[in-house]
Amino acid sequence: MSELPLKTTPLNARHVERAARMVPFAGYEMPVQYEGVSAEHRWTRQSAGLFDVSHMGQARLLGEGSIETLEALTALDAGRLKLGRQSYALLLSEDGGILDDWMVSQPDENGFFLVVNAACKDQDFQIISENLKGSAQLEVLTERALLALQGPAAKTVMAEVCPAATELYFMDCGTFDLLGEKVIISRSGYTGEDGFEISISSTNAVKLWDVLLSHEAMKPVGLGARDSLRLEAGMPLYGHEMNETYAPFEAGLGFGVAKTRLERGDVRGQSRHVAQKAGQLERIRVGLKMLSGPPAREGAIILGADGEAIGIVTSGVPSPSLGVSIGMGYVPPAFAATGTALQVEVRGKAHPAEVVSLPFVTTPYHRKPKI
Amino acid sequence: MRFTKEHEWVRDQGDGTAFVGISAYAADALGDVVYVELPEGGRVVRQGEAFGVVESVKAASDVYAPIDLEIIEGNPELASDPEAVNAVPEAGAWFVRAKIMNASQLEALMDRDAYEDYLGTL
Numbered sequence: 001m002s003e004l005p006l007k008t009t010p011l012n013a014r015h016v017e018r019a020a021r022m023v024p025f026a027g028y029e030m031p032v033q034y035e036g037v038s039a040e041h042r043w044t045r046q047s048a049g050l051f052d053v054s055h056m057g058q059a060r061l062l063g064e065g066s067i068e069t070l071e072a073l074t075a076l077d078a079g080r081l082k083l084g085r086q087s088y089a090l091l092l093s094e095d096g097g098i099l100d101d102w103m104v105s106q107p108d109e110n111g112f113f114l115v116v117n118a119a120c121k122d123q124d125f126q127i128i129s130e131n132l133k134g135s136a137q138l139e140v141l142t143e144r145a146l147l148a149l150q151g152p153a154a155k156t157v158m159a160e161v162c163p164a165a166t167e168l169y170f171m172d173c174g175t176f177d178l179l180g181e182k183v184i185i186s187r188s189g190y191t192g193e194d195g196f197e198i199s200i201s202s203t204n205a206v207k208l209w210d211v212l213l214s215h216e217a218m219k220p221v222g223l224g225a226r227d228s229l230r231l232e233a234g235m236p237l238y239g240h241e242m243n244e245t246y247a248p249f250e251a252g253l254g255f256g257v258a259k260t261r262l263e264r265g266d267v268r269g270q271s272r273h274v275a276q277k278a279g280q281l282e283r284i285r286v287g288l289k290m291l292s293g294p295p296a297r298e299g300a301i302i303l304g305a306d307g308e309a310i311g312i313v314t315s316g317v318p319s320p321s322l323g324v325s326i327g328m329g330y331v332p333p334a335f336a337a338t339g340t341a342l343q344v345e346v347r348g349k350a351h352p353a354e355v356v357s358l359p360f361v362t363t364p365y366h367r368k369p370k371i
Numbered sequence: 372m373r374f375t376k377e378h379e380w381v382r383d384q385g386d387g388t389a390f391v392g393i394s395a396y397a398a399d400a401l402g403d404v405v406y407v408e409l410p411e412g413g414r415v416v417r418q419g420e421a422f423g424v425v426e427s428v429k430a431a432s433d434v435y436a437p438i439d440l441e442i443i444e445g446n447p448e449l450a451s452d453p454e455a456v457n458a459v460p461e462a463g464a465w466f467v468r469a470k471i472m473n474a475s476q477l478e479a480l481m482d483r484d485a486y487e488d489y490l491g492t493l
Contacts, residue, residue: 036417038403224429294406294426318405318428
């Protein structure tokens with residue numbers, strides 16, 4: 001059959017009005033940039049950017065058995081996720097490979113709130129539905145938008161829009177009264193900056209977008225800058241740094257595997273995680289910096305100093321904050337130490353690179369101060 | 372100044388040499404240019420042959436010779452200042468300086484009015 005029409009988010013008209021460059025992404029028409037990727041990237045680091053990420057999947061998982069459902073499918077210790085907290089989680093295949101990465105939270109007493117990647121949401125919700133335990137129910141939320149407000153000025157803007165939300169610390173979440181409804185707000189994001197993610201009804205999405213953008217500290221930011229921002233923050237992107245052939249520890253995502261779950265011994269792919277955690281790794285995710293030459297991009301071969309192929313680049317971008325080209329990729333552990341000299345092959349020519357530690361930039365999350 | 376359908380421009384200096392670059396339309400479409408790969412002096416490129424690469428944040432694009440050229444030099448400024456391509460794509464940021472091998476090829480290219488008409492069809 002002929003190509004299916006692209007889906008749109010509730011903010012689509014606003015992007016089009018601004019003459020944003022729209023591209024297809026995960027079946028949606030999405031803004032890749034407004035005034036320019038680098039400018040939007042820098043604005044987010046210096047002020048505050050507003051992202052429409054309504055293409056992502058949102059759902060509630062509730063009822064008796066929802067903890068067991070989450071624990072059957074992820075390495076999250078779901079029983080320990082407190083009210084008002086959010087956690088990163090990895091959807092795992094039966095052999096412990098990564099099928100997607102999620103945010104799982106308890107913003108209120110109405111069950112878990114899940115945010116999943118747009119490209120994976122149909123698959124993810126299918127998997128959850130087929131693995132519900134007890135009387136757990138999955139409610140896919142279709143009439144909702146998701147906005148991310150990120151940057152040092154995010155809290156200043158939030159103080160005027162929803163002051164109660166500024167009490168949230170990093171990875172806290174809750175429900176708040178905004179524009180006449182209860183919205184879900186978490187203090188988290190995908191940029192390495194302090195910020196908030198707001199789940200709101202489709203009906204009020206445009207109004208919220210307009211209210212937030214009425215602040216001079218805010219500008220809209222597209223998917224292009226979202227990618228360069230997350231890369232600088234050392235964050236993986238599903239489909240690049242992970243896919244079903246990668247398991248959490250080699251992907252540098254061991255924090256997505258709860259120690260208590262491994263101790264219980266009931267995680268999908270248990271023995272694989274135990275082995276990898278103990279250092280039995282064939283490859284490991286590293287940060288890369290190009291020392292000269294063109295940007296390294298996804299798919300570029302990583303060479304050792306002798307020119308032998310040893311790994312692959314999974315993401316790469318010229319870094320607006322650092323002024324050099326950076327990337328992430330996989331190399332054998334022997335090549336993974338910070339400072340290791342490597343080469344990356346671009347258009348048939350090897351260019352010098354080195355391993356750098358992640359993240360590439362400092363990440364000023366608003367963490368609760370330790371007393 | 373003459374333009375190609377692939378958005379390169381060529382400026383005949385009147386002394387048998389020409390400057391070549393990309394149009395403002397192309398620079399705008401690319402977004403922020405971060406890297407430019409240029410050929411060495413002495414290389415001969417035929418009309419339509421890729422002689423360089425211009426990279427933006429998201430992707431790399433080939434740049435094609437508008438006419439048969441013998442490269443004299445790639446613009447050394449672009450190595451340290453790729454953003455010049457966005458700032459002054461037609462007035463300043465030339466990619467290569469080259470000997471014109473076949474001047475008659477210039478006449479078949481679009482002048483600015485024709486190029487702007489062409490842009491209107493895209």
